[in-house]
Amino acid sequence: MSLSLSTRDPRRIRDKVAVNIALVLVAAGFVIPLVWLLLAAFDAKAGVAVSWPHPWTFDNFDAILTMDTTYRPMLNGVILCGGGTLVTVLASVLAAYPLSRYQFRAKRPFLLTILFATGLPITAIMVPVYGLFVQVNLIDTFTGTILFMATTALPISIWLTKNFMDGVPIELEQAAWTDGASTMQGLRSVVLPLMWPGLAVVTIYTFIGLWGNFFVPFVLLASNDRLPASVSIYTFFGQYGQIVYGQLAAYSLLYSLPAVLLYLVLSRRLGGAFSFGGAVKG
Amino acid sequence: MTVSATQPGATERWRRGLIQGMPLGPAVVLLGVFLAGPILYCLYAAFTDMALTGGTGAHFVGLDNFRKAFESPEFRQSLVYTLVFTLLSAIIGQNVLGMVLALLMRSSTAWIRATVSAIVIGAWVMPEVVAGYLWTAFLGDDGSLNHLLGMVHLPPQDWLFSVPILAVSLANIWRGTAFSMLVYSAALSEVPKEIEESATVDGAGTVQRLWSVTLPMIRRSITTNLMLITLQTLSVFGLIWTMTRGGPSNHSTTLPLFAYQQAFQLSQLGYGTALALVLLAIGAVFSLVYLRALRLEDGR
Incomplete structure (x- = not known):
């Protein structure tokens, strides 16, 4: 691995942060419908939008x-x-x-x-x-x-x-x-x-x-x-x-x-x- | 990898071939009875005026069903929607997003990579009907997307009503991206690091390296993946059916839905199967294009 560049290179670190941010953004888009599913299931008054159930219920x-x-x-x-x-x-x-x-x-x-x-x-x-x-x-x-x-x-x-x-x-x-x-x-x-x-x-x-x-x-x-x-x-x-x-x-x-x-x-x-x-x- | 014995005679060779091929039996019988049989029946029914009701029997009508289809604006519209849906959600959406995710994941922090892939795969594991309902809720009048848009002061709208084909395409991207991501992650993991690094040392920028080193190395995976997701997307039914039922006023009716409506709801079996044949033909054309690309690769 003599060719590999140092991971402490500041440009590398900046790239890595950018990559992680991009991934988190995409994941955020993917997760919203799933979050709705999880929250609405425990919310007796659930609508179509994501909202925090109060109270949480198994009704x-x-x-x-x-x-x-x-x-x-x-x-x-x-x-x-x-x-x-x-x-x-x-x-x-x-x-x-x-x-x-x-x-x-x-x-x-x-x-x-x-x-x-x-x-x-x-x-x-x-x-x-x-x-x-x-x-x-x-x-x-x-x-x-x-x-x-x-x-x-x-x-x-x-x-x-x-x-x-x-x-x-x-x-x-x-x-x-x-x-x-x-x-x-x-x-x-x-x-x-x-x-x-x-x-x-x-x-x-x-x-x-x-x-x-x-x-x-x-x-x-x-x-x-x-x-x-x-x-x-x-x-x-x-x-x-x-x-x-x-x-x-x-x-x-x-x-x-x-x-x-x-x-x-x-x-x-x-x-x-x-x-x-x-x-x-x- | 032929297991060759000493020059057997013709009958002997035939007998051995039969024994060797025997394990194919169950699969061939199942495929023959439940897949090939119905397709052949399709080929026959498409040229008749067969109907679910009426009981007058089926008459041979030649190409009438196809003529009727290509003269019908609804059919032409559904053809366009099918192509738009396939292009938007599979060839562009799932394919590009899956590739981007796979590439980004290579140089991301381990726990972020694990979390993101869990979420994306979670969307893929959801049953089709559930995905349909989740997106109906997400895109609904009072749904999460409009709340998000409201936060940044953009006008809300009823996505399923104003741009239904875009809405179902988004849902299909959401659902199918994981497949491409998994395929591309696996393919990228087999690209030797040394080759990419030497390209970097030679002064290639990230984009240049990606375009002229990494992607060409996994092009076979790209072609195969494109074929699989194209065929999968052409036949999507449940997702669209649960979200819009093809509406409003047929603005998300792709060919599978149109064929279903004609055959089962309007009882025009002959016409419906003719439409189904058109769908099969489109799948065949796409497959041939991709297979041709693969074969060109082989010839190199």
Whole structure:
């Protein structure tokens, strides 16, 4: 590091202060909507502007913590998104393996199709999917919705998994094969343990994506007692002429919590490893 | 990384290819049934006068749906809004802001960096619908933004009413910037410090160094990121729907919303799917442009 300039250089210090100020300003812009959410949730008389609750109260939470408003939609969300994530991750790991390890003629077109499908506007295919689900009696079922949600998450998930798997050197597997392991054993006992930070990224990304998805369950599920949290927040609005902002904020807070917590847990365990760097290099 | 064995025969090679490709099965079946199937159905329905109600069956109408679309001012307007929304919120907003944040974070104090990235990522982790409501509140008549403007004696206005497309674009920047920031942070962390420092020693200014050394080194990440966020933004539905429902008087109706309105609310399945096809085509065009850029890189 003989080339590095002294950090005590006054120009350096001035630059650093300027950089920090710029960052704080941007962050201030980002944080205001979040602050509103936090404050309004504890303010029984919350409006749309940020204001300090007086008094702080749990009234909003008391009002919404009922079976119909909160508990059942949350549970439905966990079933739908948990199931969807499981299917997605399993199918992606399996699919990523040949894509990462073998050369075959259809590989490049397949990968390009996958990449294009990541951006596929799901709205565009909801109409035919609705028709298909009615035909085969999957409409308003968890199974059908889980499978479809898993499929919507599959392209990006395969893409990311494949790129993470590329980072695991094939030599390690070849050693396992020499020891008599089959391909799938090699995948399970050599590749997966080495790419678990990548897998965690895929899992969390998938779950957060599905947890936030409201359009798919909104179209595919009909019964009130099957709707997940993402949709019932929407019906929440329709039911009341006058919007009770405090309750909406409290509900939004609870609904956002699983995604936030899951992100925190994983990002802490991963340390700095939460990076799309390897995944988005193309 | 081909695992080659000793010159197998044609059938043997075919058999081995089948076994090797087998793990693709579940993904291919899911994608085939739930993604490719509906798209093919789309291709068919777009050329018919299929409707949700009526039950007269679908008749082949050729290009009528597309002709109707391109002759309709509402469609052309939604096309413009889609492009404005994508340009403003993804290509300019998320992309530039994400890059700026990633660059600034490299030379900032550790705890400030941690706090700022936590906040930006917090916005990204929020579910789409919640983000929509947060911004509806923030931009509302009596919302925080107008209070802030009042403090500096600027006239308040109902942002969702006067400039709805800008309002939803801002919300989308807020929500999506973290993705670009994470991508660019990761890419920048792989740029060797020595190269940038030697550029500094050679007398390059900060901007010059950034433009001619740092950015070219991460250009593949930039292209890939641009493609991903463009495609994501083209298909944004929930955010706009919760904030404005496409209004007032369709002034924030992007193509996904327009297609939804036509197909589900006005029951014109054929027309709606034709619109959806146009949206797919736009995504394909953007993808081709970016992929071409990536391929040019490969050829170097």
